[in-house]
Amino acid sequence: MGTVKMIGASPLTGTIFEGRLNPVKSCWVGKKTDVTDMVLRATADHLYVVKKEYAFPLRDGKVAVLSMAIFDEMPERFIGGTEHGES
Numbered sequence: 082m083g084t085v086k087m088i089g090a091s092p093l094t095g096t097i098f099e100g101r102l103n104p105v106k107s108c109w110v111g112k113k114t115d116v117t118d119m120v121l122r123a124t125a126d127h128l129y130v131v132k133k134e135y136a137f138p139l140r141d142g143k144v145a146v147l148s149m150a151i152f153d154e155m156p157e158r159f160i161g162g163t164e165h166g167e168s
Contacts, residue, residue, distance in 0.1 A: 084101040085101065085104055086100075087100065088120065089102070096115055096117050097117040098114060099113065099116045100112060101113075124147070128147065129151075134147060135147045135148075
């Protein structure tokens, strides 16, 4: 079986990659490209337009819910070098 073009997140770093995957071995083959910022921006644009939530089961049995909150100005937690709101 050949490779398939995929997008996936690294379980170690959380970085989102685009590249080719060997589905039998579940491993990346050849060059993979970091598309994290592009995927997050596209997700934000999508959520803004469709105005709905998505729920995804996680490997540990918990559930992740994606939704969007709209603010009139940049929230404080994102000002001053905290790129994605990390503390």
